[in-house]
Amino acid sequence: MKFELRKRQVATLLRQKKELSTDELSKQLQVSYMTMHRILKSLKEDGVVKKVHGGAHFVEKNRHIIDERKQQHAEEKNAIAKYVAERYIKSGEVLFIESSALTSFLIDYITVQDITIITNGIEIADTAARKLSLANIMVCPGSLDKRTMSIYGSECIQFIEKYNTNRAFISCSGINESGIGEGDSFLSVVKNAISRQTQSVYVLATADLFDKKTLVDCVSIKNIQSIICDFTTDDETVKKYSKYTHVQKVERG
Numbered sequence: 001m002k003f004e005l006r007k008r009q010v011a012t013l014l015r016q017k018k019e020l021s022t023d024e025l026s027k028q029l030q031v032s033y034m035t036m037h038r039i040l041k042s043l044k045e046d047g048v049v050k051k052v053h054g055g056a057h058f059v060e061k062n063r064h065i066i067d068e069r070k071q072q073h074a075e076e077k078n079a080i081a082k083y084v085a086e087r088y089i090k091s092g093e094v095l096f097i098e099s100s101a102l103t104s105f106l107i108d109y110i111t112v113q114d115i116t117i118i119t120n121g122i123e124i125a126d127t128a129a130r131k132l133s134l135a136n137i138m139v140c141p142g143s144l145d146k147r148t149m150s151i152y153g154s155e156c157i158q159f160i161e162k163y164n165t166n167r168a169f170i171s172c173s174g175i176n177e178s179g180i181g182e183g184d185s186f187l188s189v190v191k192n193a194i195s196r197q198t199q200s201v202y203v204l205a206t207a208d209l210f211d212k213k214t215l216v217d218c219v220s221i222k223n224i225q226s227i228i229c230d231f232t233t234d235d236e237t238v239k240k241y242s243k244y245t246h247v248q249k250v251e252r253g
Contacts, residue, residue, distance in 0.1 A: 019057035073206045076230035077102045080204050083250040085109030093166040096194050099150035100171035102204050120151040152186045160193045168198035174212030179221040181214030188218035200225035207233040
């Protein structure tokens with residue numbers, strides 16, 4: 001109980017000051033440096049603060065993990081999204097665009113209007129509704145992951161299983177020779193359901209995701225139509241994974 005009280009006190013201080021050093025926090029709450037280190041570690045795991053050198057700063061509640069992820073490898077993600085939109089978005093098709101930072105870039109490059117988009121991403125649905133006025137947008141019901149603004153859960157899975165799609169565009173936390181995986185079992189189940197209901201699965205991936213083992217495997221590589229990766233992916237990696245499925249390395253810009 002005392003530890004949780006200390007956590008709330010630290011969160012309140014950081015909310016007011018935005019950023020404080022570990023020494024400053026230790027002195028204000030009259031606890032040891034190591035105790036404060038444990039408190040900040042716990043608050044970081046809760047998503048309340050972000051550790052910086054020698055201290056921490058408060059994470060604004062209106063800032064989601066997806067916003068931070070969109071800033072990482074932004075040039076590479078834009079290149080992938082542009083390539084996919086120009087080549088794989090076809091008139092009259094039903095598409096599933098899975099919720100992720102990378103797939104959210106896709107909406108910015110879609111020009112085709114007579115399509116149906118199904119998604120479990122709140123941001124994707126919102127952007128698509130504003131940009132693609134003639135498109136049919138369908139949003140999965142279910143539980144909301146507030147960190148990523150993604151829908152998941154049994155209702156989401158049941159909804160996905162009602163519809164057959166022409167193409168599905170998904171991302172992942174890692175790719176290995178057996179397929180793609182996630183660090184979250186709930187997201188893994190959603191991806192697996194998406195892959196079962198579509199004719200073609202396209203995995204959009206930045207170079208850092210290759211040869212990365214994750215907690216949960218979700219889609220077998222034999223069920224992936226194509227892996228579309230960015231221009232920084234080395235040729236040996238492309239060659240290696242081309243033995244299992246089609247791999248397309250996009251050009252810069």
